[in-house]
Amino acid sequence: MNTYLFRPRSWLFVLVLWLGCCGVSQAFTCTAYSGPEIDFGTVDVLSGVAADDAKPVNFGCNDVGPTAQQALICISAQPDPNTSGYDPRYLALNSNYQTGRLAYNLYQDAARSVILGSVDSGSYAPLSMVVTLTPYYYAGTATVYARTRTSGQAAPNGNYGIAQPFKLSYMPYVPGATCSSPQMVTTTWQPPYFNAKVSSQCLVSATTMNFGSVGSLSSSVAGTSTLNVTCNSASYTLELNNGQNYSGGTRRMKSASGGYVQYGLYQNAAHSVSWGSGTSAVTGAGTGLAQTLTVYGLVPSQTGVASGSYSDTIVVTLTY
Structure with missing residues (x-):
């Protein structure tokens, strides 16, 4: 009987140790x-x-x-x-x-x-x-x-x-x-x-200004282009140069045969404020978001213009 009573204690003791070993x-x-x-x-x-x-x-x-x-x-x-x-x-x-x-x-x-x-x-x-x-x-x-x-x-x-x-x-x-x-x-x-x-950064791109096709330049012809500007700096300045055929204070487009057509670039639709460099440049404030600016072009009436295709290239300078 003593042996029989002793075994339950022995197994109980082992069980307690096993339960204790598996806790966290x-x-x-x-x-x-x-x-x-x-x-x-x-x-x-x-x-x-x-x-x-x-x-x-x-x-x-x-x-x-x-x-x-x-x-x-x-x-x-x-x-x-x-x-x-x-x-x-x-x-x-x-x-x-x-x-x-x-x-x-x-x-x-x-x-x-x-x-x-x-x-x-x-x-x-x-x-x-x-x-x-x-x-x-x-x-x-x-x-x-x-x-x-x-x-x-x-x-x-x-x-x-x-x-x-x-x-x-x-x-x-x-x-x-x-x-x-x-x-x-x-x-x-x-x-x-x-x-x-x-860092201070700016991006700029431009679309082509197309005055279209006309039979004559007996009256003025208007056109527009857009400049897309994105700047994250406080301010910027946009300058347009005088193109490749500038003469006598006037921008000119040129044909393959050597003929010229006078034109101007402006900041407003009334064509009263020219867009160029220095004091005639355009200034803006950068926000980090894209901004669209319109360049207004005008071909004034003129005579003695031969038929053909005329073009010019303008350099846009963005300073920030």
């Missing part, structure tokens, strides 16, 4: 201590070419113990401090979101296809990874990828930045654990500062 131990602690200091450098917002950067989050885990163990580490990029959104995020001009903003985003992968979110977001997930902690202390990194938006950027020139908050969450890894598991412990660190510089 939280002996170690993990903390991020720097990064990611994203710096896009000088950004060309008018070219449609994205600017990229990638920087590490550096973290360490203490009190790991004498044997290696696995941990689930989750890196969260908190929502944009100004918009509370995740896609896109914005850098602020001179740290003032109201005066200018540069759209960008953070990603989990080098292909920049998976947006980096947070444990607090229901739509964008944090970066999660299972790491094997070395005995006593583990030092690790997690790379954060960044890219500016390639279109729709009406960003004035200047320096942009933002202090972007992050979180690090961790727990001993067990099968089925996720970044939203209740056992996760979350820590924060000094928000890293992101930087970019948008």
Whole structure:
């Protein structure tokens, strides 16, 4: 009978030890201590070419113990401090979101296809990874990828930045654990500062001014052309030169046979304000968005013009 009574105690003791070995131990602690200091450098917002950067989050885990163990580490990029959104995020001009903003985003992968979110977001997930902690202390990194938006950027020139908050969450890894598991412990660190510089830039293009076909120049003929200007600088100046056949204070078109037709270029439809260089140039204020300006042309009535096709080339100079 003694032997029979002893066995249940022995099996009970073994069962208790087995149950104890499979719980989630939280002996170690993990903390991020720097990064990611994203710096896009000088950004060309008018070219449609994205600017990229990638920087590490550096973290360490203490009190790991004498044997290696696995941990689930989750890196969260908190929502944009100004918009509370995740896609896109914005850098602020001179740290003032109201005066200018540069759209960008953070990603989990080098292909920049998976947006980096947070444990607090229901739509964008944090970066999660299972790491094997070395005995006593583990030092690790997690790379954060960044890219500016390639279109729709009406960003004035200047320096942009933002202090972007992050979180690090961790727990001993067990099968089925996720970044939203209740056992996760979350820590924060000094928000890293992101930087970019948008340079002064302008783009300009022009359409052909076509006066059409006429039987004679007994009366004046009008035509128009458009200049499409996109500038992100504060101001710009548009000058039109005198063309290839200028003579006696007058622009002229030329035919293949050497004949000429006089014409003028103007800032207004009444053809009363000439468009040229210096004091007769046109000035504007850049907004980062496309602006359309009309050049008004006029061929005055004139005699002695032989039939044929006449043309001239005008050089547009954009100063900003």
